[in-house]
């Protein structure tokens with residue numbers, strides 16, 4: 001459930017008429033709904049009930065300070081993958097004691113910054129990283145709290161680019177080596193072994209792979225306990241899918257309940273979740289204006305002012321996202337269009353073969369654009385990046401200004 005609905009055939013974000021937002025702020029324009037973000041976050045938090053748990057929103061899905069500040073106010077934790085994301089979380093008012101740091105390539109500098117901020121845990125992805133964290137912590141006279149990311153080798157049955165829990169992926173350490181690597185971690189003087197984590201992929205639409213992975217990790221936790229290594233928290237990662245088209249992913253409560261069937265017997269093991277997409281995807285839309293309608297030899301094109309540089313998912317993964325008319329009261333002839341941007345690439349499309357009733361100047365909304373939308377935007381073709389709005393009831397906050405022409409060459413230098 002989200003808060004983008006038609007009122008008298010015009011699309012609203014909560015109580016804000018998006019046509020007005022486009023008029024005021026221009027297009028392309030990302031629009032997020034605070035009530036939707038909060039609803040999704042609470043769904044995870046509530047479903048875990050009294051079991052000790054922490055919802056660590058995956059910042060990479062949407063790292064706008066406005067979005068992060070809404071989550072920080074809820075008391076959310078954060079899953080970060082870079083020093084830049086840590087800085088954003090701190091700037092937005094997030095609690096560093098609720099931050100977990102994932103990612104395969106943490107630099108010494110990033111590790112130092114996270115230690116200085118006293119984060120909750122480093123999610124370690126390799127033996128070499130253990131040695132590096134120990135060294136950086138030692139130089140600061142600190143103990144680094146660590147978890148090891150286990151690759152449970154389950155098939156997440158998702159797009160190959162976003163499947164991460166298989167032996168062939170670059171993430172985590174193999175289950176078969178896990179005991180040895182935990183023993184190694186426990187032997188380092190400046191590391192404090194506190195957790196275990198995994199993340200098997202993104203946009204999963206079935207709970208079964210999550211439960212399979214959990215079973216494998218719980219067995220490993222028991223094996224480690226026999227060796228005197230006691231795991232205090234289990235971080236099950238993110239990855240819960242959303243409805244883009246006809247997918248029927250479990251609702252966050254159903255997903256959490258499926259995990260709780262196993263966790264109920266482990267009252268002392270804190271559960272950490274790292275949802276990104278499930279919180280943000282359907283909390284955002286991308287508004288775009290139709291520039292031209294063009295009849296090709298074989299296809300009709302709706303050329304719009306948003307492009308692959310604004311929303312990369314269709315071009316990168318052939319991802320399908322719903323595209324809807326913002327004002328359905330306009331009497332337009334319906335035709336089938338490829339909705340394409342102005343970027344000079346054949347792959348620059350937002351949707352193919354879409355039935356739409358539009359003419360030049362009309363607005364379209366790309367749904368489910370709140371996650372992995374703006375964050376993957378670029379300046380390709382020297383296109384300034386879009387503005388972002390966060391709606392809260394009747395109020396709309398500009399949470400990122402549209403880039404200006406001169407921002408395009410910020411930091412660049414001419415040569416004589």
Ligand SMILES: Cc1ncc(COP(=O)(O)O)c(C=O)c1O
Nearest residue numbers: 058199202238239274275276277
């Ligand atoms: C370690 C980690 N945690 C959490 C996430 C968030 O995933 P999702 O947006 O699918 O919930 C990702 C990205 O896939 C990730 O790599």
Ligand SMILES: N[C@@H](CCCC[NH3+])C(=O)O
Nearest residue numbers: 060162202203313371372
């Ligand atoms: N960027 C991807 C998800 C990647 C998940 C990051 N670990 C998407 O748009 O679906």
